[in-house]
Amino acid sequence: MMSPQNISEESQINEKVFRLVSYGLAALMMVCLALTMGSLVIRLIPTWQSWGIAILSFFISLERLYTHKQFRYYPFLNLERFLSFLTRWTIVLILVKLVVGLSHGLAYFLEQIPLWQKEFLGAFIDAELVIGMFIVAASWMLSGSFAALLNEMSIRQPMLEASPDGQIKPIRIQLLDLILISCAFLVFVTSLTRIDLRAMLTESKLIILNLPPLAGGGTSTLFYFMFGLTLLSQTHFVNLHTHWSLENIPVSGNLSRDWAIYSIAFLLGLILIVSLLPTNYSLGLLGVLGAILDAIFKIIFYIAQGIMLVMVMIIGLTLQLLTSGQAQQESMPQTVTPPVITNPTEFVFPPWWPLVKSVFFWFSFTVLVIFAVAWYIKQHQEILEALRKLPVWQAALKFWAWLRNTSARVRDGLSKTVQDSRKRLRAQLSNAQYTLRSRLLNFRELTPRRKVFFFYLALIRRSEETGLERRSSQTPYEYAATLDKAFPVVGEDIDSLTEAFIDARYSRREIGSEDVSLVKRYWNKIRQALHRKP
Amino acid sequence: MSGFYLPFLIIILVIAALLRDDFALTLIYLFLGAFLLGTWWSRKSLHQIEHTREMNQRAFYGEAIQVRQRFRNTGWLPVVWMSIRDKLPVELGVPSTFKYIISLGSYEKKDFHYTLYARKRGYYTIGPLSLSTSDILGFNEPIEVHGQEQNLTVYPKIIPFSSLEIPSRSPQGTLRHTQPIFEDPTRILGKREYVAGDSLRSVDWKATAVTGNLQVKLFEPSIALETMAFLNLNSDDYPSRHQIDSIELAIVIAASLANWVIGKKQTFGIRINGTDPFTANETSQTIPPRKGQAHLIRILETLARIQKTEKSSLNKLIQEQRYHLGWGTTLLVITGQVTDELIDELYQARRSGQNVVMILAGPVANVDDIRNRAEHFGISTVAIQNERAMDTWRL
Numbered sequence: 001m002m003s004p005q006n007i008s009e010e011s012q013i014n015e016k017v018f019r020l021v022s023y024g025l026a027a028l029m030m031v032c033l034a035l036t037m038g039s040l041v042i043r044l045i046p047t048w049q050s051w052g053i054a055i056l057s058f059f060i061s062l063e064r065l066y067t068h069k070q071f072r073y074y075p076f077l078n079l080e081r082f083l084s085f086l087t088r089w090t091i092v093l094i095l096v097k098l099v100v101g102l103s104h105g106l107a108y109f110l111e112q113i114p115l116w117q118k119e120f121l122g123a124f125i126d127a128e129l130v131i132g133m134f135i136v137a138a139s140w141m142l143s144g145s146f147a148a149l150l151n152e153m154s155i156r157q158p159m160l161e162a163s164p165d166g167q168i169k170p171i172r173i174q175l176l177d178l179i180l181i182s183c184a185f186l187v188f189v190t191s192l193t194r195i196d197l198r199a200m201l202t203e204s205k206l207i208i209l210n211l212p213p214l215a216g217g218g219t220s221t222l223f224y225f226m227f228g229l230t231l232l233s234q235t236h237f238v239n240l241h242t243h244w245s246l247e248n249i250p251v252s253g254n255l256s257r258d259w260a261i262y263s264i265a266f267l268l269g270l271i272l273i274v275s276l277l278p279t280n281y282s283l284g285l286l287g288v289l290g291a292i293l294d295a296i297f298k299i300i301f302y303i304a305q306g307i308m309l310v311m312v313m314i315i316g317l318t319l320q321l322l323t324s325g326q327a328q329q330e331s332m333p334q335t336v337t338p339p340v341i342t343n344p345t346e347f348v349f350p351p352w353w354p355l356v357k358s359v360f361f362w363f364s365f366t367v368l369v370i371f372a373v374a375w376y377i378k379q380h381q382e383i384l385e386a387l388r389k390l391p392v393w394q395a396a397l398k399f400w401a402w403l404r405n406t407s408a409r410v411r412d413g414l415s416k417t418v419q420d421s422r423k424r425l426r427a428q429l430s431n432a433q434y435t436l437r438s439r440l441l442n443f444r445e446l447t448p449r450r451k452v453f454f455f456y457l458a459l460i461r462r463s464e465e466t467g468l469e470r471r472s473s474q475t476p477y478e479y480a481a482t483l484d485k486a487f488p489v490v491g492e493d494i495d496s497l498t499e500a501f502i503d504a505r506y507s508r509r510e511i512g513s514e515d516v517s518l519v520k521r522y523w524n525k526i527r528q529a530l531h532r533k534p
Numbered sequence: 535m536s537g538f539y540l541p542f543l544i545i546i547l548v549i550a551a552l553l554r555d556d557f558a559l560t561l562i563y564l565f566l567g568a569f570l571l572g573t574w575w576s577r578k579s580l581h582q583i584e585h586t587r588e589m590n591q592r593a594f595y596g597e598a599i600q601v602r603q604r605f606r607n608t609g610w611l612p613v614v615w616m617s618i619r620d621k622l623p624v625e626l627g628v629p630s631t632f633k634y635i636i637s638l639g640s641y642e643k644k645d646f647h648y649t650l651y652a653r654k655r656g657y658y659t660i661g662p663l664s665l666s667t668s669d670i671l672g673f674n675e676p677i678e679v680h681g682q683e684q685n686l687t688v689y690p691k692i693i694p695f696s697s698l699e700i701p702s703r704s705p706q707g708t709l710r711h712t713q714p715i716f717e718d719p720t721r722i723l724g725k726r727e728y729v730a731g732d733s734l735r736s737v738d739w740k741a742t743a744v745t746g747n748l749q750v751k752l753f754e755p756s757i758a759l760e761t762m763a764f765l766n767l768n769s770d771d772y773p774s775r776h777q778i779d780s781i782e783l784a785i786v787i788a789a790s791l792a793n794w795v796i797g798k799k800q801t802f803g804i805r806i807n808g809t810d811p812f813t814a815n816e817t818s819q820t821i822p823p824r825k826g827q828a829h830l831i832r833i834l835e836t837l838a839r840i841q842k843t844e845k846s847s848l849n850k851l852i853q854e855q856r857y858h859l860g861w862g863t864t865l866l867v868i869t870g871q872v873t874d875e876l877i878d879e880l881y882q883a884r885r886s887g888q889n890v891v892m893i894l895a896g897p898v899a900n901v902d903d904i905r906n907r908a909e910h911f912g913i914s915t916v917a918i919q920n921e922r923a924m925d926t927w928r929l
Contacts, residue, residue: 172672176539180539183542184542184545184546184549187557188549191549191550194557214557218557221557222560222561225561226564229564229568233670233671233672236668236670239672240615244635248633249617249635250633251634251635252634254637255635258612258637258639259614259615262612262614262637262670263670266571266572266575266671269571270564270567270568270571273571274560274564277563277567292551
């Protein structure tokens, strides 16, 4: 690998451009931060003007970003550092006062100036100044964190990433963490702007204001996030570019320009897609989640109270024993159940419309959550490994195996049952078809041997109808003897028919039509005798 | 991606739930959307890249091979950045990898050219080409696709000979025969007046035009004989200090002889005790004697790929092959070491009516002693220490 000294002049120019752009983006993010925090302040102080402090935050952030490297190497307890810190914050204080004061108009500001002489602390340091200083300080500190990371992200970055011990977290990941954490904070602030803070502070009531999604700091928070993504794109580019430079890989001349164009296109596309996705048709999802969280917090609170009570009792008793004093009683704090706020609907939708939206929402949301969790686990195999070692996991695996085996057994049993049923059904159907066929058989088409069978079977059937049922154990001869006793008149014919049947059934002799006509004659006589029987 | 992203989503969701704020969902969509859109873009764009590598797959030693790489984006989605890495053999006078970073717009194509130098005989693999990219925000690890490999055969160096002063009864293949069985049309003895029965093919039309009478060419009676080379690539038969150079020299000698003999329109075959990655036989490679340029290329390709071996001895190779060769065949034995068994085997070949020439490649100890012993058995010996020693035969 090349040494950092070998970095080309082009790369150094690129790095300067990157620094300029990334500092600009970070400063813009601080503007958004100031605006979001300002939206919250407006809830408490309606006369608050956010833009003045936001612009001031921009310049102070820029100053911080550019001078961070300079102050970084000063020792912590250094006079020069202390003096510069003091002077800087004095100037910031004056600027904040100027901006806050001028936000109410020049005349008002000029009226206030004489008051500083009378009572400096009371007149100069008012609530607006404190809030303004707080916002500026937050911007200053956050931009300092950005500056620390962005200054590291240059030639050293690939080396840091390549550290064999893996102790150093890559700078880009640290940057992403910082953006996400600060963004989460801004979401919290934005959410607070949607609550009636006055009612909450004075009456301890949670009243949620019905604001449009982008009002009350929503726009600035979204812009903060978008600027953050742009910064990530820039840092990704410079990171790659540094790698390529170190590896001496030639880079296409227009790549920087293309990257910038595609980044913008990407972010615009992202905004377009997100704007099409549903956000406010959760059918009370957040309410349900909020209620669950409230319940959890309440349980934790009661448990803590219980523990505290026991502890207080123990301590009180101990003190009573030692000092004979009175036991102190703790009063239970009262919990306030937030009222259920119902948002009035402005338009009347068809009854199926919310259902469609909620299905769409739930689908999108579930897919996203599942994807996020799956991806997280995929990227953190160590979590999976740790989970696998847990007894609960083992038990879950065993349960899963049992479930699979059971379901497999049930499935096999079911399929076997179904197959058996199908076989039975098929057999029944074939029997039915056979019976149907036998019922509909054409006597003329039968072979002479079959015709003899036919007459014998007719004899059995008709005899059974007269009450002389043939037992399964009876041979044809035994059955013939039974019939002979019942019909002695045609006994000879019965014997002849039986003989003819046995001959046709068990011999290989060719049965001719004359045999059939003979058997038919026997049968006719027998049939008449059977008819005659009362 | 940051390890904080899942906690971030949970935090936002908790905040949204506690404060009953739907706005947070927009941010979750933005964050996950950035991730998903970026992943989709990078994967889709990379898979719509079409790549072609155009180059000659065969080259003679010393040639410069122009390679053209073409990358075409076949889709509307642009490729933000793409790293191109093509593995190249360092033996061909280039860095081990051709690297470049490009971006490709919709349906855009880009060409790259570089040159490979055939500096060493061999069978080389060019590629595989690997293309990689990542999402524009760098949330994911770079993804990579691999292209096809291509092969390049660099033929061994050929030294063009003007004449080959190898002492032999048969000057490389064509031996004048006392019995006029065949007439060699390349060897014109003289001309005479046409008599009835002469073939019209033998009429010399130019001489007929000059003299005004039909003249026919008289050809020398001849018979074409084969040349069979035996190339010893058994590494034990070469001095370890000069093993690589001597083996390469032996291959150059074999290639040059093949070129010269086939250039004279004679048959040439070769048997080598080496390994060819293209064949299943690991001990020996045999190309039977044939004529023509196609046959020469076949020999050169085998010589380009052939590698030394430690398993096969030359004596066995000659013993197996010489019974299949006809009377008068010239045996060219290229080796780095001569043993008594080899001389005995070659003597038996000579007794069978085959002409034997032994070529010693590289620095061989006791050359004079070997030459004397070989001459005692009627075997011609040529010692070629290095390529310069062949200069006397050059064109």
